[in-house]
Amino acid sequence: MKLTVVGGGSTYTPELIDGFARLRDTLPIEELVLVDPAAERLELVGGLARRIFAKQGHDGRIVTTSDLDAGVEGADAVLLQLRVGGQAAREQDETWPLECGCVGQETTGAGGLAKALRTVPVVLDIAERVRRTNPDAWIIDFTNPVGIVTRALLQAGHKAVGLCNVAIGFQRKFAGLLGVAPSDIHLDHVGLNHLTWETGVRLGGPEGENVLPKLLAEYGGPIAADLHMPRPLLDRLGVVPSYYLRYYYAHDEVVRELRTKPSRAAEVAEMERQLLKMYGDPALDEKPELLAKRGGAYYSEAAVDLAAGLLGDGGSPYQVVNAHNRGTLPFLPDDAVIEVQARVTRKGATPLAVPAVDPLYAGLMAQVTAYEDLALDAAVQGGRERVFRALLSHPLIGQYEYAQGLTDRLIAHNREHLAWA
Template structure:
């Protein structure tokens, strides 16, 4: 089979390649418009396959049609505008007193506006040249991008590493194998809560909160008393809502994450030419367990395993307070026909209210990404729970358009 990675020149790609080396891949193709980085990363990926004794052929290309032609699956990990665009997403919202983050709030909207059109162009070429191929999206904002793909009729699944990260963390703290523990993970991409951790039919999350509270608080960077009071473990991204002002104060005095990543990438790209295994430094790049999640998802989609994994999927009545067309992040049964969300017990009002609010924003954000126009950008910002004020939405819309002018044809 042929597996294609769009955004294959990313310094993160060796993490993914390590996992893909466990699959019976005949051809692994890395595609990226940045030829220089692609050569460095692609050469390392080829050495990694050889070092693992994998017979598959690894190659790289800047030609999209060449990359997707005849692919069995296309993995998306692109970043339109690179880390420099991310840096802007993490800075201009600060001017209006809001956190700067690449998937949450105004920065997340900017990334969606840049990303959705690019992803849809890629998916259309895949549909033409590789009918039936699965598109696995890890490109943020995953929920909005996945909905765009599904609305356009593509065979797509959204994937995030938050759920598998918590599963591994909980299993390690409890002292069991990851496969023995299942999480009750519910919400939207980057807006989720772990409401239970099941081992042998017993919910061990209360015990984990009681016995390992400090470790869980360190992981989420949220107060332990908040988690114990709610009886759940929120994802790290809830920090931008539950502790907004604290995060904002921290961001004003620190380099952006984009600046940190650019410095890290420079070091990694200097190391890669001499390596055939991923370096320990790559752990600082983020995205822990994505490779494991991606490989597991591919195995189930292509092998019809019928197991349960947490993915981004159509709501279709799973959360009755959301539209059927919404994309949610929940445990789903994965077969060759695609993911089907499993039944979810009623979502508590405190969580459901925020999910409903952000889902409405995501619908407006997708509309702005597809049809453009400053008025649609402003409407999406006004709908976001971190904005919600007309004057603030207007100022943010002006800054967003100015910072992303080169990527928004309608703004010309």
């Protein structure tokens, strides 16, 4: 089995490598190719990757290259983990929206749109080259904004599934609180990427006992604290929202906070400098503890599960993925990309049936889906007016003066990445 990671020079990659090494029986990789144009970073990461494999007794071959076409040739699956513009672009995404009184964040709101505009054309070009070289390869997208990027891939006819680590993070958290194995936890996870709610937590599978009321009653305080939301809100909702919902439920509070502290991008950039220095140490043969603070917790386990399911009908029988709606949520278009539990096999990801969704959540999903339609149109077609329409439609923006000011700033800060600007 050959697997290719595009963006293999990311500081995330050792987390992925550690999972591939530990879970080699689930996903028996013979050749792993790390592709990245940043040659210096790639060699640091590739060196550590080989040492991790060696220490854990994995006999797979690790190859590093900046040649995309050569890297994806013959691959059974291609995993995308890109950041077009790097941390510098992320720093901008998190700061200029604040000038208009809106949340500055890299995956949602105006910053998320900027990332989509930079990323979608690049990902579509990569996917076309994968299709020319190896049309049977699965594309697993971990590149944010995952929902929009996955929809772009599916719209263009690619064999693609989107992946996010929010659900597996909740699964591990709840399993720890209940003292059970993570595999015993099945989430009733519903929504769009970075706009999701856990409406049930079941023991043993989709038909198992729903222990969410017990979790909220006994552990509502710690769960709310992790989300930076008030405990009474969770009690009133009766569900566990993802931490990204705080941008919607406490927008003004978040804006005030973001204006008074360093950006997350600045923190991550400093971590990356430290991590790359560590990766260059020839004695290091395991992922460093600092990597846990970088983000992407349990990413490797989720990626292994998904790849194993798509390539060999292995992995967990049910997995939370980003896939076409196809009637699963009747209030959304069939071609919307939703994030729900699905059965994953060689044929792809088939969403499981979802009970009727509370209008409190369905309404917000519908509005953000409409935004994602407009965002994808702007990313593929380009143009100032399309950018404005996408921003005006977003529930975190919604006022024409804000949308106009954000349009000007977005284009000014991203001109080098926008072919039409």
